[in-house]
Amino acid sequence: MTVVTSPVRATFLPFAKPDVDHREIKAVSDVIASGWLTTGPQVKQFEAEFAAFVGAKHAIAVNSATAAMHLALEASGLQAGDEVITTTMTFAATAEVVRYFNAKPVLVDIDPITLNIAPDQIEAAVTPRTKAIIPVHVAGQAADLDAIHQIAQRHGLIVIEDAAHALPTYYKNRLIGSISDFTTYSFYATKTLATGEGGMITTHDDAWADRCRVMSLHGISKDAWKRYTSEGSWYYEIVAPGYKYNMTDVAAAMGLVQLSKLDEMNRRRQQIAAQYDQAFGVHPALEIPRTHPDSTHPYHLYILRLNLAALSIDRNAFIQHLREANIGVSVHWIPLHMHPYYRETYGYTPEDFPVAYREYQRMISLPIYSAMSDQDVTDVITAVTQIANHFRV
Ligand SMILES: *Cc1c(COP(=O)(O)O)cnc(C)c1O
Numbered sequence: 001m002t003v004v005t006s007p008v009r010a011t012f013l014p015f016a017k018p019d020v021d022h023r024e025i026k027a028v029s030d031v032i033a034s035g036w037l038t039t040g041p042q043v044k045q046f047e048a049e050f051a052a053f054v055g056a057k058h059a060i061a062v063n064s065a066t067a068a069m070h071l072a073l074e075a076s077g078l079q080a081g082d083e084v085i086t087t088t089m090t091f092a093a094t095a096e097v098v099r100y101f102n103a104k105p106v107l108v109d110i111d112p113i114t115l116n117i118a119p120d121q122i123e124a125a126v127t128p129r130t131k132a133i134i135p136v137h138v139a140g141q142a143a144d145l146d147a148i149h150q151i152a153q154r155h156g157l158i159v160i161e162d163a164a165h166a167l168p169t170y171y172k173n174r175l176i177g178s179i180s181d182f183t184t185y186s187f188y189a190t191k192t193l194a195t196g197e198g199g200m201i202t203t204h205d206d207a208w209a210d211r212c213r214v215m216s217l218h219g220i221s222k223d224a225w226k227r228y229t230s231e232g233s234w235y236y237e238i239v240a241p242g243y244k245y246n247m248t249d250v251a252a253a254m255g256l257v258q259l260s261k262l263d264e265m266n267r268r269r270q271q272i273a274a275q276y277d278q279a280f281g282v283h284p285a286l287e288i289p290r291t292h293p294d295s296t297h298p299y300h301l302y303i304l305r306l307n308l309a310a311l312s313i314d315r316n317a318f319i320q321h322l323r324e325a326n327i328g329v330s331v332h333w334i335p336l337h338m339h340p341y342y343r344e345t346y347g348y349t350p351e352d353f354p355v356a357y358r359e360y361q362r363m364i365s366l367p368i369y370s371a372m373s374d375q376d377v378t379d380v381i382t383a384v385t386q387i388a389n390h391f392r393v
Contacts, residue, residue: 015328042252054177056202058209065186067245119147137166142295268370
């Protein structure tokens, strides 16, 4: 491949990198020195501060968003043969958790502007077996929750928001986390709050919160960490065959520091997004993300779309040229219905969801994280602009 950019940078710019400084390192090393490594006081404090932050009645810390969604579906009473409607434009986790129950993930198409699940497609997919809807806030921008809740109310469905990208996101001036039956978060290494691995469930319902907590730790009927403290007792009861999804105090200590930095990290991503918007918004071959007036955009991802009619190369070649320029990028996502498992199990073809299929072919996620330097941002802008100019038709 011929190099079309002037040498942009000497070292590779990773697509994502956590924003970690001495504060996280101190918090984690204090926990290690304390001798208490697993679920304990740090987790309890993280849950309390997280619930207060998003305005939720309950927050249950777990070891991934996948676990969080699994527990939310379990607490909802999902059964084999039930159906759960979700978007094809999401990560593996959102639909696989439905399969854990031998239930059916019913995929639907997206809104072409926000890339979020299209409410009219949800309505068309509801059947007597539908039990829940899992909207995903793609890149962090809120899905059309009012329309989704209207459908849910009409048909008696549970709404579980996959908010892995949506921390913090305001939908109609309300912070995501207190709006639906359940909201689930990811603290995976690349997310806007990173603990390495981790997740959170928020809910307003006492019984659901209790069920999630019990099932997150072997189906044991009380806070197991109390068992090991001096106030605790040796007695416990197993009330269901639960899972092993608890968060460690090491992760929670990091989460507490990250939570205190959330606004600061968000501000930096807003700055970067504004620079990208300004640089790419005027280019005829590039389409910048558009923010819906109902939602803020925390820019967990900055999904640039190519105007393929204005370029002589496709998206894959564009990415290849960015790699040559030492810029790490990604694609969010290859729609679920295009993957072998979903194709073979449910007989999907790419054209079944034409909007997702079309947008997939022209999307590139650019690096956007608070640990990026001004030079990093300039380098991304330079490389993207040079490639777009070179292949413009
Ligand atoms: C990252 C992600 C998940 C999975 O999160 P884990 O914490 O890794 O389980 C689920 N849904 C979406 C939309 C994600 O981006």
